Amino acid sequence: xxxxxxxxxxxxxxxxxxxxxxxxxxxxxxxxxxxxxxxxxxxxxxxxxxxxxxxxxxxxxxxxxxxxxxxxxxxxxxxxxxxxxxxxxxxxxxxxxxxxxxxxxxxxxxxxxxxxxxxxxxxxxxxxxxxxxxxxxxxxxxxxxxxxxxxxxxxxxxxxxxxxxxxxxxxxxxxxxxxxxxxxxxxxxxxxxxxxxxxxxxxxxxxxxxxxxxxxxxxxxxxxxxxxxxxxxxxxxxxxxxxxxxxxxxxxxxxxxxxxxxxxxxxxxxxxxxxxxxxxxxxxxxxxxxxxxxxxxxxxxxxxxxxxxxxxxxxxxxxxxxxxxxxxxxxxxxxxxxxxxxxxxxxxxxxxxxxxxxxxxxxxxxxxxxxxxxxxxxxxxxxxxxxxxxxxxxxxxxxxxxxxxxxxxxxxxxxxxxxxxxxxxxxxxxxxxxxxxxxxxxxxxxxxxxxxxxxxxxxxxxxxxxxxxxxxxxxxxxxxxxxxxxxxxxxxxxxxx
Amino acid sequence: xxxxxxxxxxxxxxxxxxxxxxxxxxxxxxxxxxxxxxxxxxxxxxxxxxxxxxxxxxxxxxxxxxxxxxxxxxxxxxxxxxxxxxxxxxxxxxxxxxxxxxxxxxxxxxxxxxxxxxxxxxxxxxxxxxxxxxxxxx
Numbered sequence: 001x002x003x004x005x006x007x008x009x010x011x012x013x014x015x016x017x018x019x020x021x022x023x024x025x026x027x028x029x030x031x032x033x034x035x036x037x038x039x040x041x042x043x044x045x046x047x048x049x050x051x052x053x054x055x056x057x058x059x060x061x062x063x064x065x066x067x068x069x070x071x072x073x074x075x076x077x078x079x080x081x082x083x084x085x086x087x088x089x090x091x092x093x094x095x096x097x098x099x100x101x102x103x104x105x106x107x108x109x110x111x112x113x114x115x116x117x118x119x120x121x122x123x124x125x126x127x128x129x130x131x132x133x134x135x136x137x138x139x140x141x142x143x144x145x146x147x148x149x150x151x152x153x154x155x156x157x158x159x160x161x162x163x164x165x166x167x168x169x170x171x172x173x174x175x176x177x178x179x180x181x182x183x184x185x186x187x188x189x190x191x192x193x194x195x196x197x198x199x200x201x202x203x204x205x206x207x208x209x210x211x212x213x214x215x216x217x218x219x220x221x222x223x224x225x226x227x228x229x230x231x232x233x234x235x236x237x238x239x240x241x242x243x244x245x246x247x248x249x250x251x252x253x254x255x256x257x258x259x260x261x262x263x264x265x266x267x268x269x270x271x272x273x274x275x276x277x278x279x280x281x282x283x284x285x286x287x288x289x290x291x292x293x294x295x296x297x298x299x300x301x302x303x304x305x306x307x308x309x310x311x312x313x314x315x316x317x318x319x320x321x322x323x324x325x326x327x328x329x330x331x332x333x334x335x336x337x338x339x340x341x342x343x344x345x346x347x348x349x350x351x352x353x354x355x356x357x358x359x360x361x362x363x364x365x366x367x368x369x370x371x372x373x374x375x376x377x378x379x380x381x382x383x384x385x386x387x388x389x390x391x392x393x394x395x396x397x398x399x400x401x402x403x404x405x406x407x408x409x410x411x412x413x414x415x416x417x418x419x420x421x422x423x424x425x426x427x428x429x430x431x432x433x434x435x436x437x438x439x440x441x442x443x444x445x446x447x448x449x450x451x452x453x454x455x456x457x458x459x460x461x462x463x464x465x466x467x468x469x470x471x472x473x474x475x476x477x478x479x480x481x482x483x484x485x486x487x488x489x490x491x492x493x494x495x496x497x
Numbered sequence: 498x499x500x501x502x503x504x505x506x507x508x509x510x511x512x513x514x515x516x517x518x519x520x521x522x523x524x525x526x527x528x529x530x531x532x533x534x535x536x537x538x539x540x541x542x543x544x545x546x547x548x549x550x551x552x553x554x555x556x557x558x559x560x561x562x563x564x565x566x567x568x569x570x571x572x573x574x575x576x577x578x579x580x581x582x583x584x585x586x587x588x589x590x591x592x593x594x595x596x597x598x599x600x601x602x603x604x605x606x607x608x609x610x611x612x613x614x615x616x617x618x619x620x621x622x623x624x625x626x627x628x629x630x631x632x633x634x635x
Contacts, residue, residue, distance in 0.1 A: 026607050030610045
């Protein structure tokens, strides 16, 4: 590589770009509060997120923070760390934000407070990217709040729509409760170990005499992550929030926010509570229970939904269960970097296919065709391209070899077999079979059913179509390109285990 | 040696027993005279108007409280910074001591400017309050 030598703080450039974009939007809104120039606002956000994505991609290729170039970069006394995993997830979050911004341009036509919408989305992205670099419980909590608080406001964005406000309030209340639990868990861990930084916590665990306090703290920290990743038992907010929010934000929360929750969980449990040190508190078993429960609850609840968006919300809970395998299969004999890497790769594939599916819902809401399965009847006669893309997303979500979802689920299956946890493998297969039923209900409605009499579509919004097309192309491309992605994920995971 | 916690436990026990016994004994002794005035909401001696479940107060208080937080946080961080500022300049130089704080204040100023331009400091006029207003100076 060229002899580019940047100062260490430049490793945080993607987050700085997100934060700066948010500030630029605020300044623009302060100068022109009455402006309705949505092209400019969406343009600024798009440039910002593409810049963040570009920088992250460059770092990933150049090997910043990875073993082949000096290893992980620790900043602010080790409170933040930039390594392969943080870059992997920052790239994921930046991609999702790019898609969401692109789609929001059309979706938000005619709505007020667009500048606030985009700047809150940028601030949430800043928080999520910070979550992927957090290396101490204090920065973990602050970045989690930075990601959560704008999300509450974004869910309640349509402030004259009862559903949106109700969803925002429920999300906020469950979020406040789980933040409190998380903070209390952190305080208990601090009480038992005397440190907040992950490495130092791991170092102090062996000597602590307060095993009970530590165990309670770990359980409460798991609760905090369960909220952020929409896992059982803190998944109740997810269907409400995803259904009530504007569809691009549902996609944003269910993909990027979930991924950010998982990266923090990976880092905390592998660096701060390594299983060989914390033997007394067997969190692997806890995650096995959570994974099976989350998969089953999510998929079986999705089965009996009548509204497509709500079905996708429950399927998102189910996918959180699949990714939990990455923590639940970390048994003694397992190849830890492979197990963890499979979860990371699934999150990346999921980010594209799930965001794409929610953006299709955004398109349907833009057309005002309705929310139930029946309302989608015969949509393919009017919009064959968008429906083809949606079918790719849905089959990929189900795990059929139409998109990257096939390989990522297969890797998760291999991971659970590798970890020797048969129940996880069985639950994964059964739930995927169940999910195929409700995903194909949408496909059947779109392609096979006759259209209802008055189905007519006037406009084909460019931004939304572009975002859906990019998501579909990425989902399909991840089928042949899954090997390199999984390799990158495994390499990033190897630095942690 | 007597355990110190016994005294604390006894104190806790007494603290629970005394109020409970006071309520119990007075309920045994007092006459029961139910009447309307006893069940009404207490509003500092005024006759209560409307239901107590729909308290209406001005949204402006939230705005003021949020702006207060901007300045409050600013003070909380500037104060310790100002205390060590002289030493910090000697130790790490003017740029590293001053610039981070300027960036911090700059971000808050952007927030304040945004709130100002979007009308957070203008007093909200409520149509309902306007219609109910009683002009005293006639």
